[in-house]
Amino acid sequence: MSAVDTEWPLWEVFVRTKAGLDHKHCGSLHAADPKMAIQLARDVYTRRQEGSSVWVVRSDQIVASDPADKAMYFDPMEDKVYRHPTFYVLPKSVDHM
Amino acid sequence: MTASIAIDRTPRQQYLLRLSDTCLILGQRLGEWCGHAPILEEDIALANMALDLIGQARALLTHAGAEQGLDEDQLAFLRDERDYLNPTIVELPRGDFAFTVLRNAMVSTWLRLVWERLRESSDAELAAIAGKAVKEARYHQQHAADWAVRLGDGTDESRRRCEAALETLWRYTPELFDDDAVDAHAASTGLGPAASTLREPWLAEMAEILGEATLATPADSAFRSTGKRGLHTEHMGHLLSEMQSLQRAFPGGAW
Numbered sequence: 001m002s003a004v005d006t007e008w009p010l011w012e013v014f015v016r017t018k019a020g021l022d023h024k025h026c027g028s029l030h031a032a033d034p035k036m037a038i039q040l041a042r043d044v045y046t047r048r049q050e051g052s053s054v055w056v057v058r059s060d061q062i063v064a065s066d067p068a069d070k071a072m073y074f075d076p077m078e079d080k081v082y083r084h085p086t087f088y089v090l091p092k093s094v095d096h097m
Numbered sequence: 098m099t100a101s102i103a104i105d106r107t108p109r110q111q112y113l114l115r116l117s118d119t120c121l122i123l124g125q126r127l128g129e130w131c132g133h134a135p136i137l138e139e140d141i142a143l144a145n146m147a148l149d150l151i152g153q154a155r156a157l158l159t160h161a162g163a164e165q166g167l168d169e170d171q172l173a174f175l176r177d178e179r180d181y182l183n184p185t186i187v188e189l190p191r192g193d194f195a196f197t198v199l200r201n202a203m204v205s206t207w208l209r210l211v212w213e214r215l216r217e218s219s220d221a222e223l224a225a226i227a228g229k230a231v232k233e234a235r236y237h238q239q240h241a242a243d244w245a246v247r248l249g250d251g252t253d254e255s256r257r258r259c260e261a262a263l264e265t266l267w268r269y270t271p272e273l274f275d276d277d278a279v280d281a282h283a284a285s286t287g288l289g290p291a292a293s294t295l296r297e298p299w300l301a302e303m304a305e306i307l308g309e310a311t312l313a314t315p316a317d318s319a320f321r322s323t324g325k326r327g328l329h330t331e332h333m334g335h336l337l338s339e340m341q342s343l344q345r346a347f348p349g350g351a352w
Contacts, residue, residue, distance in 0.1 A: 008136075029138050032247070039240060043142035 108282035117157035118183035124150030174344035185322035219287030249310025
C-alpha cells in the first residue's frame with residue numbers, strides 16, 4: 001500500500017445557517033466516505049449552532065480556475081462600472097440592497 | 098481538602114443518580130480522548146459527545162440536588178466513591194478506540210431507550226430533560242454504530258480489537274437490566290422504566306448493530322457488576338481523584 005492510500009480523501013464543507021440562506025463554504029476535513037464526511041462536518045463545523053443543513057463535496061471533484069489566469073479572467077472587468085446597478089435610484093421602501 | 102457530602106438514598110434519588118452518574122462518568126471517560134483520538138475530526142466528535150453527556154448529567158444533578166439542598170457541583174464532585182451509582186461499564190478505562198466505540202454503542206443505545214421512556218415520566222422536569230437528551234443520544238448511537246461497522250467489518254487488526262473489546266464489555270451489560278427496589282419504586286410511581294423492561298429492545302438493537310459489523314454476540318455469563326449499587330471497580334477511585342481534584346482544592350470554584 002502506498003502512502004497515499006492510507007490518507008483519507010479531503011472533503012469541502014458547506015453549511016447553511018438557516019432556511020432560505022445559501023450554503024457557505026466553511027472549511028474542509030478528512031473522511032473515509034460520504035457518510036463519515038457528513039457526520040464529521042456536523043461535529044467539526046456546527047458545534048456553535050451554525051447549521052441547519054450541511055453539504056460535503058470531495059475536494060478533488062471541485063474544478064477551480066487557474067490562479068495564473070487571474071489577469072485574463074478578472075482584470076478586464078475593472079473599468080466596466082456600468083455593470084453595477086448603481087445608477088438607479090431605489091425607492092425608500094427597499095432596504096439593504 | 099473539602100469534606101465529602103452525604104446523600105439521601107431514597108429510591109427516587111438513587112434512580113436519578115444512577116442515570117446522572119452514567120452520563121457523568123462516561124462523559125469523563127470520553128473526555129480522556131481529547132487530544133488523543135486517531136484523527137482530529139474524531140477528537141472533536143468525541144469531545145462533543147462528552148460535553149453532551151456532561152450537560153445531561155448537569156441537568157439531572159441539578160434536578161436531584163434541588164430536593165436535598167445540594168447543587169450540581171457538590172453532587173458531581175464531592176461525593177465519596179460509594180455514593181456514585183453508575184453501572185460499572187462506564188467507569189472501565191477508556192481502552193483503545195475499538196473499546197470506546199463499542200462501549201459507546203452499548204451505552205448510547207441503552208441511554209436512548211431510557212430517554213425515550215422518560216419522556217413520559219410523571220416527573221415533568223425529568224421528562225423535559227429526556228426530551229432534549231434523546232436527540233443527543235440518537236446521534237451518539239448512530240456515530241458509535243457506524244464506527245462499530247467500520248471496525249468490526251474492517252481490517253484484521255480492527256476486527257481483532259473489536260472482538261476483544263466486545264468480549265470484555267459484554268460481561269458488564271447484564272447490570273444495566275437487573276431490577277431492584279429502586280426500579281420497583283420508579284415503575285410504580287411512573288418516574289421511569291424498570292431496568293429489566295429495556296433488555297429486549299436493547300438486545301434487538303445491539304444484535305442489529307453487531308450483525309452489520311459481522312461481530313458475534315457474546316454468550317451470557319453469570320458475572321454481575323455492582324456499580325449502580327455503589328460498589329465499584331478499582332478504576333473508579335482513580336477516575337474520581339482526577340475528576341474531583343479541582344473542586345476539592347478550590348471549593349466552589351467556577352468558570
